[in-house]
Amino acid sequence: MSVEQRLADVFVTRHPADAARVLGHSPTEAALELLDALEPDRAALLLDQMPPVTAGAWLEKMAPARAAGALAALDTVHAAVALRAVDLEHRDAILGALPEAARATLRTAIRFPDGTAGALMDASALAVPEDATAAEAIERVRSQPAGRGLYYVYAVGDAGTLTGVMTLRELVLAEPSSSVRSFMQREPASLEARARLEAVAAHPAWNAVYALPVVERGRFVGALRYEALRGIERDLAARAPIDRTVETALALAHVYRIGVASLATWAVTFAGPKR
Numbered sequence: 001m002s003v004e005q006r007l008a009d010v011f012v013t014r015h016p017a018d019a020a021r022v023l024g025h026s027p028t029e030a031a032l033e034l035l036d037a038l039e040p041d042r043a044a045l046l047l048d049q050m051p052p053v054t055a056g057a058w059l060e061k062m063a064p065a066r067a068a069g070a071l072a073a074l075d076t077v078h079a080a081v082a083l084r085a086v087d088l089e090h091r092d093a094i095l096g097a098l099p100e101a102a103r104a105t106l107r108t109a110i111r112f113p114d115g116t117a118g119a120l121m122d123a124s125a126l127a128v129p130e131d132a133t134a135a136e137a138i139e140r141v142r143s144q145p146a147g148r149g150l151y152y153v154y155a156v157g158d159a160g161t162l163t164g165v166m167t168l169r170e171l172v173l174a175e176p177s178s179s180v181r182s183f184m185q186r187e188p189a190s191l192e193a194r195a196r197l198e199a200v201a202a203h204p205a206w207n208a209v210y211a212l213p214v215v216e217r218g219r220f221v222g223a224l225r226y227e228a229l230r231g232i233e234r235d236l237a238a239r240a241p242i243d244r245t246v247e248t249a250l251a252l253a254h255v256y257r258i259g260v261a262s263l264a265t266w267a268v269t270f271a272g273p274k275r
Contacts, residue, residue: 005037012042020049023058032061040069047071048078056085059094068097071106076124077228080109084119108221117200117224118193120232121214125223130155130163130181134174141168154213154220155184162190162213162220190215191224197232200224 012019023031023046035043035058047055047070059067059082071079071094083091083106091110095103105123112118126144128137137153144150153171155164164184166174174183189205193216205212211225 008034009038009042012038012045016045017049020046024050024054028061031058035062035070036066040066041073043070044073047082048074050082052081052085055082059083059086060090064090064093064097067094072098072102076105076109076122077120080106080119080123084110084114112193115197116193117191117195117197117214118216118221120200120228121193121222121224122228123222125152125154125211125213126150127154127156127160127162127220128180130157130179130184132180133176134171134178134180134183135176137171137180138176141171151210152213152223154188154223155180156220160219162188162215162218164188165213188213192216193221197236201229201232201236 008019023034026034035046038046043066047058050058059071062070067090071083074082083094086094095106098106109118109121109123112121126141128140132140141150141153150168152165152167154162155166157163164180164186165188166180166184170183171180189203189209190213191200191203193214203212206226206229209226211223213220214222214224
């Protein structure tokens with residue numbers, strides 16, 4: 001690695017937001033040269049700092065294998081948001097360069113419309129068969145990538161139907177030979193994958209849990225974490241002043257119409273019938 005490349009690596013690692021801004025103002029050829037020289041996790045740091053449309057545009061310019069490496073280094077939610085901004089042709093090429101498990105996870109994540117629970121969920125959230133033993137479920141947990149935030153483990157029945165939930169602590173303390181079905185909490189609160197953000201933010205279960213499972217026709221497809229809820233609330237709060245302005249304008253227009261109608265009625269009444 002050259003001195004220039006080492007300096008770029010340090011800059012990206014320590015100041016990813018600044019590096020992303022510099023990249024955005026660099027000539028395309030030079031920017032792609034930098035992205036190709038970076039390790040996938042460093043390229044992922046840059047993509048994570050960009051608006052989705054910008055990240056998607058850079059992914060389209062990168063070779064599919066390089067783009068896939070950067071996406072694989074992102075968490076599932078951010079990877080799905082960036083990939084959703086990529087045109088279909090490049091998207092298929094990038095997905096084709098991903099390992100099978102990551103490809104299946106991202107295909108699930110990107111098929112839901114923007115502004116829904118499914119679009120913001122973590123499609124890699126862990127689910128285990130309800131008839132598995134606690135020991136088997138723990139082994140599945142151990143096989144997950146290191147560093148993934150994990151507090152709940154979800155249980156599924158036939159055809160992937162959500163049937164229960166347990167905390168990681170409950171799973172670890174369970175008798176190894178006992179079935180998940182025997183100690184899971186049944187019928188957990190959940191979100192529909194196509195629920196709009198307003199409904200997601202208003203769900204009463206957020207008062208008691210750190211994440212909510214996301215289902216599509218009862219089938220478990222992922223989980224929406226509390227951190228995502230905070231982002232949803234910020235987005236709704238940012239939109240609120242605009243919405244109130246529109247609401248006020250509509251109300252004034254309604255008052256104006258009522259006023260004009262009343263004025264016309266008053267004028268007719270005052271003038272009396274024509275003679």
